[in-house]
Every structure is written in structure tokens, then in C-alpha cells.
Amino acid sequence: MEHSFLDDYSEGAHPQILAALAGTNLVQQTAYGDDAYSQEARKLLRQHMGTVNPDVWFVASGTLANILLISSALRSHEAVIAPASGHIVVRETGAIEATGHKIITVPPVEGKLTPNAIIKALETNAHFPHMAKPRLVYISNATEVGTLYTKAELKAISTLCRERGLLLLLDGARLGAALSADKNDLTLKDIAELTDMFWIGGTKVGALLGEAIIISNPELREDFAFHVKQRGALLAKGRILGLQFRELFREGLYFDLARHANAMAARLSDGLSKAGNKFVAETETNQLFPILPNELIAQLKERFDFYVWEPYDANSSITRLVTSWATSAEQVDAFIAEVNKST
């Protein structure tokens, strides 16, 4: 296979990250995340978030981040409201329910949760105490279908949550892609202010592994360390997570890598568009959902890998293409050239 557009985690890490690992390798450091690199990374991240001054933790996977944040914040009778397309709903093997919590799902609008959907969920889950108590709202940015929240949209959700006593959690597995999108008007500071907790994905943006958990709400910070350890997320060599985030945020590498992935997606989108193909949704970040003729799909599959999502009509299918920090313009152009061959 010449190139895979299956996902944004098919390669290792950006070379600068590997270099930092090699360069610090033999320096002895305190274990369990109390190392100098993690401290530096925390400081760098906090600088983005102004007066919020959140607690910062580094963990190995996004599912762990969601498990930790939700299970530490909720009592056993409390439930989560999430869009039916949410990662915790459809791609984490019931991880949240395995910690004892019900997820109340609502229909998403372009992958996003709306204040109206939250209000509806509260109304239909109010027969207390015979129903679990909605207490936390889960959203993803960028969403699972590559769309992103505007500042106004996030603010509306945040305001509603505060009025109704709901905690707000933002899953940022692809937050870099969102914040680096042309349409974006949010900053890390905005998110720290508007949510109670969120996490910044490292894995998909170009780290070997690692997600940074940001806890703004002071009430949710207490004893969080216990949960990190109890769920198996406290790495002996926590330094390797902290160091990667230090590199990502030392001079803006995080945003550079995300911007590159988005640019490659735009280039790909553009090429497909010019070749006459439609999309099921506008390309906003590094995920594209073009509708391609089945014949073309077969032809492309000989050289490139990507997901065929579902049939669109008798002759064409919805596909998913993902670009990453490692995708080159040459790879994109080769794909487009193959597309153009068919016309």
C-alpha cells in the first residue's frame, strides 16, 4: 500500500518528540509524573489558560481520560448526557457504564450537542428518584465527524450547564485539529473557562501516546491522583508523557502539526471537489467524508487505504479519509492524481 488515509495514528511521533526522549533518556527523574518534564509541561499548558490555573494530568489514552474524568466526578446515581455519536457512546466498549454510570443519548446535529437537546434530555429524565440524575454533559471538539464548535455554541452549552447544575466535559482527542481550523474562534483559555474539565489529545496530533487532562473546576481536583492510580493510568515513567507535551507546547509544535494535518485535508478536499465529488459534510478539520463512485473506490484501493463508511446510493459510497501531521503534500497529490485518472 502506497499510503493509508485510514486514521491519524498510523505513524509514530514527530521527530522532535523522539529527539527529546533520546536527549533526556539517562537523566534520572522522580517517578509517577513528578518529574521535571511533566512540571514544565504543566506550566506551559497553564500559560495558555490564564487565571483558570487548572490542574494538569497526563495519561496514556483517551478512553482512560474519559473514564477518569467521569468516574471521579460523579456519584453512582448520576448520569451523563452525550450525543448518540459520542466516542464514549459508540467507541469505548461501554467503558463509562463499566464504571457504573448511565449515558443518556440525544440525537446530534452535525455531530454536535445542542442546548435544546440537553433541555429535552433533562425533561425526559426527571422522574426522580426512579431515573438516574443527569449531572454531566459530554461533548467532543472536533466531533467524531470532524465538525467543530464555535465559541457561541460552546458558550450556550456552558451557560445552560451552569444554570442547571451540570458539569461540562470536553473530549479533545482531536482538539488540535479543531483549534487550528479556519472556522475556529475558540482558544484553550476559552475552553478552560467554559468547561469544568477537558483533555487535549496528544496521540492523534503527533505524540507517541499521551493525552493532557485539564481540570478547571476546583471541586473536581480533589483526590484526582487516587483515581489516576486506581484506574491503572499512573505511569512509573510518567516523564515520557510529560516530556512529549513539553515538546508539543514549548514552541507551538502542537498547533503546527494540527494545522498541517488540516491543510493536507483541505488540499485533499479541494482536489476531490475539483474532480466533481461531493461530501456528506463540509471539511472543517482533518477528516473528510467524500462520496465516491464505487468504481473509483476500487481503483484507489489498489494504492491507498481508507474507510468505506456506508453505501450512499447504488453506485457510490460515503468514504472517510483522514490526514495527519505525517501526511505529505506528495501523498495527497498522488491520491488526487489517481482520482483524476478515472475521469
Next chain:
Amino acid sequence: MEHSFLDDYSEGAHPQILAALAGTNLVQQTAYGDDAYSQEARKLLRQHMGTVNPDVWFVASGTLANILLISSALRSHEAVIAPASGHIVVRETGAIEATGHKIITVPPVEGKLTPNAIIKALETNAHFPHMAKPRLVYISNATEVGTLYTKAELKAISTLCRERGLLLLLDGARLGAALSADKNDLTLKDIAELTDMFWIGGTKVGALLGEAIIISNPELREDFAFHVKQRGALLAKGRILGLQFRELFREGLYFDLARHANAMAARLSDGLSKAGNKFVAETETNQLFPILPNELIAQLKERFDFYVWEPYDANSSITRLVTSWATSAEQVDAFIAEVNKST
């Protein structure tokens, strides 16, 4: 208030049950369900179920029965398929999720689950191992809206479950009402054969409390006692549950009480119908869902209690009326007379 049609658990127990409690009160019995009365009740219940020869347990509440059956049958990555109107979905405060299991909800058809809905749920929950594995199907008979499964319908679900390696659990909180309905063509034996486990509600049919758990599938019987104890369901004086089921099944009291409740519902339904009122669903068991003018509702509420479910149109609302073993013909007639006053 002259009479409440709010539910079928507003009174105590049928007098024959109280008499049995009084009559055996001072006889010393072995604790924890190993008493003579529980043994007799088990024998009586097994006689209804032919060669299935199931294990039988008695517990204090329906939610406990559902918790026990589901949590003992599933491993932590396994999920339940249930209609969105299912009791475990909307009226048990996330009790199943609290034991660690995801519930996959599907739209009900008149409160019932269909084979097609199960197949659809399997298809959309097949991205393994990123999705919880569907392993158990939950249905209620009578359903939460008072409808019932025909033998053909239950057989179709049962066959599908066995083909697909799914366990089938039937919640029988109002099984008496279902089995005593005019439309019913199922027996306890059918249910024991077609499901892996089910439970027979005592509370709503006329016991003080108590539900009988029936486990047909031999693989699900092992170590069940541990679960009963671990979830707090093993009563020191288990005799009081066993004794009530002995009375219910000694000479058919269980069916008599359910038949009476259904007959009272039919009488009520008939009277309301004759007075020109419509229903959102046909009255099949002891729950009625008449659409009544708001003015009439206000008038009736001065003498009778019942639920106003939701608005139907500007001038009328959907109501819920429930009859029980203790509802008298006089009470029904008084209600109908009040209805007829208004016309």
C-alpha cells in the same frame, strides 16, 4: 379521595396471604430461603413448567430481580438490548449500568421489542472490540404500556436470540395480567422454554412483596446464590416470600387475582368507551390509557386519583388508570357514573 387508580400496589396483600402468614407465624423455619414454604412454592412453580425444571428464587423487588439476573449472567464487556420504554431503561435509576453494563436501546413497537429491532441493534453494535458486545435481550410481559406478547412473537424473538447467541430475559412484573388477558396464548411453560430466565411479579398481583425468579438455562444457575446474597437480596426470613408464592400458586390465586384486575380494567374501559372516550392503545391488561377532556379530568380528580400522562390536544389529555386485585366493581362503576355525569 374515594379511590385511587394510580397503580396496582396501593393496597396490602390479598387476605389469604395474610392469613397464611398468621397461620405459620410461630413455626420455626430454616433461614435464608431454605424453609419448607419456599420449598413448597418452588415445587408448585416447577409443576407449571414441565421438563424445564428451573431453579426458583424469591426476592423482594423487581429491580433486584433485574439486577441479579443481568449482573450474574454477563461478563463486564457484555451489553443488554432493550426497548427504549423498558423498565430497566426508564424506571430503575440506572441500576443495570450501576452493575457495569451498557444498555443498547431500540425503539419499541407498542411497547414491544421486535426481531428486526434486535437485528438492527446487532448490526450497529458490531465494531468489536470498540463496542460492548450485545449478549442479553430484555423484554417485559405485560409491557410497560400494558400490551402483551403473543406466543408467535415471543417464539420469533427466542429463535433469533438462540441463533445469535443472545440470552433472553423476560421481566414479569405484570406477568399475571399478561397470562390472564383475553388475547394471551402463552403459558408459564412456554415462557420457561422460550426464555433463559424470567421473573413472576408477586407485588403487583396481590402479595405484600416478592417476585419469583425462574432460571431455565442451566448455565445461568451456577453460583446464583452468591449473587442473591451479594446484592442484599437474601432475606433472613425468606419464608415470608416463599409462603406468599405458595399461596399464590397453591390453587390458582395468582391467576384469579390477575383475571380480576383485568376484568375490572375491561369494565372501566367499556364504560369509558360507551361514554364516547377514545384510548391511545387498546386495553389488553390492567392498564388503561384513555384520552379524557381536561374538564372531565378536573371533575374526576375530586373523587379519584390517577395519572395525567401528557397533553393530547388543547382540550384533552392522555391519562393512565390502573386496576388491581383489590379494585371492586363498585369503585369502577362509581368512576363511570362520575364520567357519565359530565355528558
Next chain:
Amino acid sequence: MEHSFLDDYSEGAHPQILAALAGTNLVQQTAYGDDAYSQEARKLLRQHMGTVNPDVWFVASGTLANILLISSALRSHEAVIAPASGHIVVRETGAIEATGHKIITVPPVEGKLTPNAIIKALETNAHFPHMAKPRLVYISNATEVGTLYTKAELKAISTLCRERGLLLLLDGARLGAALSADKNDLTLKDIAELTDMFWIGGTKVGALLGEAIIISNPELREDFAFHVKQRGALLAKGRILGLQFRELFREGLYFDLARHANAMAARLSDGLSKAGNKFVAETETNQLFPILPNELIAQLKERFDFYVWEPYDANSSITRLVTSWATSAEQVDAFIAEVNKST
């Protein structure tokens, strides 16, 4: 068998309780514990507890009470300190661990927890966050071996708990026996003031079933109803629990029944003592632990049932005898007469 001294739950309920059930049977009441009888019972119980004015709940079993109180009070990283002989440690099938919480066990002194043992447990469980955080202390009164806490002892534990930020839970499965013992100097009010939550056993004192949960600490009251429902403990006919406690506390029946059981134990103890038998512990409540010759045990077993706990020496064993509200002086005397035959 002429009589069983196996436990205090081999009979049904005190006749006054059955009479109350019969007398109120057909009165319609609100479901789920909001009935008039439960309200009266709550009021009667609160009258015993002065200004504490606790929340009061009724549930069907002691294990449910422990599950509810512990799981609703703790976050997932918090642990329980309990004597190794505690009911939650050795007789509840890991029910507390099944809700996710570690129990740190310490050696009991005559079945009781001591402040020193708590301090030691805190010291050896302080390697945070690698160890679960001790947060709740569990004791039983009377203890599992029939001993009881003095006011000074309970106060010392309570003071320590408050100094160290620990919640205190008292399991009162046999609280009646404790409060009615000759040595007792505690009142319900003392216990309500010195603990954060406790429960009063109804089953063993003479109810059909039922335990009254008392929550003094206001912080632990919030949303408790959800937990009751989620764990399957909310009975549709909650009236039958409330009514029993109304009867038990209307005119002191609770204390009368416990006092009777203790008196029968004292009579039995006295007779055994006079016949020259020793005990492994002084008889303080309704459990006796006499050391009996194996030959005598064999002889007694022909007419009476009781537990042979463990061998004491080559020729004798430790036995356990339990008296109840239903034990008669005649039964005790018959047992003693049989003992005296052998000498």
C-alpha cells in the same frame, strides 16, 4: 426438633405486627415509602433522636442497608476500615467490594473496633495515592460476637473519626439487643449524635423484615433516594416496612422484644453456668458462646438445634446459642433440664 437456638430469625413476626398489617391492609396508600405509616414511623424514630432530626429510610435487609450507606457516602477511591470480624467482612459475600470499595480490616478486641486499631490502619494506609484513602469506619453494635460498645468507647471512636475526617457507620442488626442489655449506657440519641449514619435492625428483633436507616450527617442525605432505588431497595409497598417500625416504636415494643430475648439468654446462660459450663465470652446480649462437652452436645442435639462453632479441646467445643423475642422460658428451661440430665 423441639426448639432451635440457631438464630433469632427462625420465626415470623411478633403478633402485634401481623395484626397491624391485617388492620391496615385495604387502606390505599401512596407507594414507595411515602405512605402514612412510614411517615408515622419516621416521626416516632425522630422523637428518640432529639435535635439530630435525621433522615429515616426503611429497607428489606441489613446487607442492603450497608450497601446503600457505604456506596452512597464514598467516592470510588475511598476505603472502609472495619474489624476483621465485621459482618460486611465475613458474611456479605463481598457486597461492599462489589460496589467498588476496599475494606481495610483490623483485628477486633472482643468483636469491637478500638481507636488504636483505627490509628494503626490510617498509618499503614497512608502511602497516597498508591493506597485507597480510608474514609469510613464500620462498627456493629451489638457486635457479631454479642458484645456491646459503652458510651465511652463509642465516643472515643466518634471523636477520633471527626478529628481524622472519617465517617462513622454503625450496623445495628442487633441494636435492640445492645440497647436493652444490662451493661448498656447508650441511647438512640447518643448513637445519632456520635455516628454519621446507622441502622436499626427490625428483622432480628421481631419484624417480618425491615431495617431502619438513620442518616444524621446532613451531607450524606442528599440524593439518598436515588441510591435506594438504584440498588433495588425501594419497595412499591413500602408501607409494610414503615408499618412494622411504627408498631415497634409506637409504645416501646422494640425494646420490650429485645429485652425479652436478652432475658432468655441470661436465663439460659445462668442455667448453663450453674451446671458448671464455661463461656468463651460473657453473655451480654442474646448470643451465648458456651463451651460444652461433646457428649452433651450430641445429647442436646437430639432435641435442640444450635451451632457448634469450633473445637475447644479434645473433649469439648465452643457452641453458639441464640435467643429471640419468640423464645419462651419453657423452652429455655427444657434445654437446661436436658443439660442437667447429663450431670
Next chain:
Amino acid sequence: MEHSFLDDYSEGAHPQILAALAGTNLVQQTAYGDDAYSQEARKLLRQHMGTVNPDVWFVASGTLANILLISSALRSHEAVIAPASGHIVVRETGAIEATGHKIITVPPVEGKLTPNAIIKALETNAHFPHMAKPRLVYISNATEVGTLYTKAELKAISTLCRERGLLLLLDGARLGAALSADKNDLTLKDIAELTDMFWIGGTKVGALLGEAIIISNPELREDFAFHVKQRGALLAKGRILGLQFRELFREGLYFDLARHANAMAARLSDGLSKAGNKFVAETETNQLFPILPNELIAQLKERFDFYVWEPYDANSSITRLVTSWATSAEQVDAFIAEVNKST
């Protein structure tokens, strides 16, 4: 600080591992552990285990490995038997209980579990169904105090477990140190044959992170992938775990690194011994527990870091020193030289 002997995870990874990461970095690989490197690592590990042909998984931490293996193997009423010094008992924040399982602790003999202790635990936990059912035995090799199991010892435990229907899990956080010890007579093949499942620590032997889970018992393999995902242990870039184990087992690096750590411990032990210091236990692997004069401790602490475990007598304390793959002979000699200065 000149050098830290605090633990064996203060440095990064052996350079060969970093080189492998760099060398494969831009090769696109399938996600979630289905990459070529993980496949190669699985093959290399299986070659050590003969006909057992186990399933092999790679996860990021030892606590995750224990959580996954125990929670996937047990039903909710089943308990673990472990030595009171076991890592899951005292250093994992109640992680096992958080998955719902009780741990029955028994006193260790030099950090090890004995068949007699298991038999005793079975005897005192047999009051079924009121006690959780012992179903899995947990041991560590090397143990938490640096001792190791002989083949005869492990065989005795394994035989007992199979006789009694108990599963056997071996925690190999420091398995390399054990297998490379002078006293060792076990092989990976022995362990694969004698246990049902075990895991091989990568982090402490010289990987950045990673533990290899080995499941010998075919019954425990089914659906394990779901558990890995549900607990947050399925890394998108699983390649980085697989690759490290490929390097560790390609040409014996795993054993070389462990042997080096043990040799450094022996050298340190020898030097301390010659300087007249005693140990609380013989040095068998890479952990030493010398008893040092408090004055010497103070002097050493100016240049070296290590744990002061607990007071031994008025003038001396038990200390813990740990060597690793990265400890140099020069560092050991500098420490010994400092010790000798004081004499």
C-alpha cells in the same frame, strides 16, 4: 544528587529501544496492536513458551495488567487470594476492589504465598453463599520484597490451584530480575505451563513503558480484547509497546538488562556486607534491604537517594536500595566508597 537508588524506573529506556522507535517511526502501521512489530513480539514471546502457545497482549502499566486479568477472569461474586504484601493489596489504590472483587489476604512468608496459606484461606472462606467465593490466586515473582519462587514452590501452588479449581495469576513486574537471579530455576515456559495467566514487566527492566500479558488458559482468552478496550488499555499506537517487546526479546536484551541490574545489586550487597552491614533479607534480585546506621544514612543521603524503610533499632534503620539496567558499576562503587569512609 549524584545517583538515585530509589527505584528501577528513574531513567528512560535502553538506547536500543529508542533506536528501534526512531528507526520505524515513519512506517505506517495498523492501529490498536495489530501492527507488524506487535506481531513479531508475540511470535518471539511464544517461542519461549513451547506448546502453550498463549495469547499475548501489551499494555501500558502493571496496574492495568492486573485489572484486566482479574476483572476479565472473574464473575462478580468471586474473590482473589493474595499475600498481604501483594502489589494489588498495598500499592494499587484498591484497583481490584474497584472492579468489584474482594481480595482475601493471607500472611506472606518472605513475601511469598504458600500452599498452606491458600488452604487456610479456603477453609476460612467457605461459609457459602455468605462469603465471596475464592477463585483466583495472585502472586508476584520477584516478590515485592525482592525474593523469588523456586520451581518446586510454584509447582506446589499450581498443583493446589488446579486441584481446588483456582486460577493462578503471576504478576511479573520484576519477572526479569527473578528469572535472571542466581537462585532461579524457572523458565518462561515453566511459568506459562504452571499459571493460567501472567505478565512480563517491561517498564522496570528497561522499556519506556509496557507490560506483556500472557494468557495460557484458553478459557480466559475469549473476548479479552473487549476488556482491554473497555479499561482504556488499547493504545491507538499499540506499535510502540509491541516494538519495545520485540527489541527486548529479539536477542535476549530482556535477560541481559535484568542480569545487569541483579549484578549491580550483588556488587552493592557485597560491598555493604564487607563493610559490616547486615540485611533484613538475602539479596536475591535487584532490591536490597540493608540495615544501616542512622549516621551513615545521613552521610550517604548527601550524595545518594534511597528509601529509609523503617527504624530497625535506636541507632539504625532498614533501607531499600534498587538497582536497574542503567546502574553503572562506578555508581555502585562510589556508594560503597562513601560507606567505607564512615568506618
